[in-house]
Amino acid sequence: MGNTVFRRLSFLIAACEAEEWLPGLISKLLGQDHANEIEVVLASDDGVDLRTRLPSDPRLVHCPPAFRTGPAAARTRALVAASGSHVVQMDADDDVSDGFVEAVISALKVTPAVALRTVYVRGGEEVKRFQSPTLELGSLLDFYGSVICAAPRNWIRLYPAAIAEDVVASIAFLHRAGGRLPVVDADYRVRLHPHSFCAQNACSFTSAYRSGVVRAGWLAQEVGCPGIEAALIRMYRSRIAMSRAFDAFLLGGGEGDYHDFVQQHQITQSCLLERLGERGAHAPLNHVRLPFFTLAGGLIIKGSQSAGEERADQGSNGDADDNVGLCPVPVLHNEELKAGSE
Structure with a gap:
């Protein structure tokens, strides 16, 4: 325009x-x-x-x-x-x-x-x-x-x-x-x-984000910008992953609100990437000791454990559309990301 x-x-x-x-x-x-x-x-x-x-x-x-x-x-x-x-x-x-x-x-x-x-x-x-x-x-x-x-x-x-x-x-x-x-x-x-929207509703976002994926085309039309459908799908899928991770964190006894959780996860991810950098860009993930806690199959695993051990212990949650990855922050799989691009 x-x-x-x-x-x-x-x-x-x-x-x-x-x-x-x-x-x-x-x-x-x-x-x-x-x-x-x-x-x-x-x-x-x-x-x-x-x-x-x-x-x-x-x-x-x-x-x-x-x-x-x-x-x-x-x-x-x-x-x-x-x-x-x-x-x-x-x-x-x-x-x-x-x-x-x-x-x-x-x-x-x-x-x-x-x-x-x-x-x-x-x-x-x-x-x-x-x-x-x-x-x-x-x-x-x-x-x-x-x-x-x-x-x-x-x-x-x-x-x-x-x-x-x-x-x-x-x-x-x-x-x-x-x-x-x-x-x-x-x-x-x-x-x-305590009365903010996130504080009162953060653990209920996952299903709402799933609805956003389904309605992305309609939402793009409503806002008057049909060209953003793929970007909306990508946004909602990334939110699903983080929201499911937060849900699992709360179920595992974690405390704090959504934004504290996101901030800590991003710090943890930076720590992981630094460790990967120390081992070279192609170091296998299962040789990296993950700090703090990680998520696998929707469950919290506390302490330091290798990604390979987690996968063997927990398996898959079977949800291909919004699976949580094995890094300290949720990682979307390639098939989830291909729907949208910058």
Whole structure:
């Protein structure tokens, strides 16, 4: 699609029981430099008329309140109400760094779309951060989290009703941009707390991700970007593998939330790759001692054990579509990866 000249940036905020965080987020957005070039579109999804809870400001746009329609429907209501040339979605309980608005708008004036640097935080402490200076499909999938994009309003038709609809939107924006987006040097902070979506639902994601694989073609049509079907299949299959690993971790007595688990697994994978590097690129995996724990057949194996021993002891779980590999992070098999490419 052709480039869209920047006029205004619309922040699309779906709000459900977020009154603890929302006033602070809005105050920060409207109080930063270049805030005269933005609007904040609020879609209440808990039945609360936010006009009675927030100060009056011409830059605040209120959608009619709805009740429990879900994040995708709320985001779509905000999208329809937006008047900006460009849009960016946000959650009401998230936060941004100082200078965030200026950084995003300055970038959008010289490039059609940008990715936001996601930082997951808990109690003010950083849990994980998107490190790459550019967003591509591979780096997005490797992050196992949300990387939000600011893009032209006409690059997306709606937010589809599906798990990880924010990631679906980012994949659509990536596709429109030719497969790569620069990452803005400002933080979009995702708050992890006991009432967050991930904290309450993380162990139930596996079946929802499987549904995403089945519905990938429909989702691509819904978002208005049929060319991303293969990428969506690849995304959901990678999420299935990590989610099943997390399910098994919990069943094995593990503690912590999904993002802690992902972060530890990625550290462990780096350790494994270093050991493989020490032995040469073609060293057989069953000669490498795996640190911490590994996964095989959906079961946790604690301690240090070779991959060959694990395979002999545990066998296969028989699920060819979303099998968990024998590295400390789930690894998709070749037949799972061939459905999508960057």
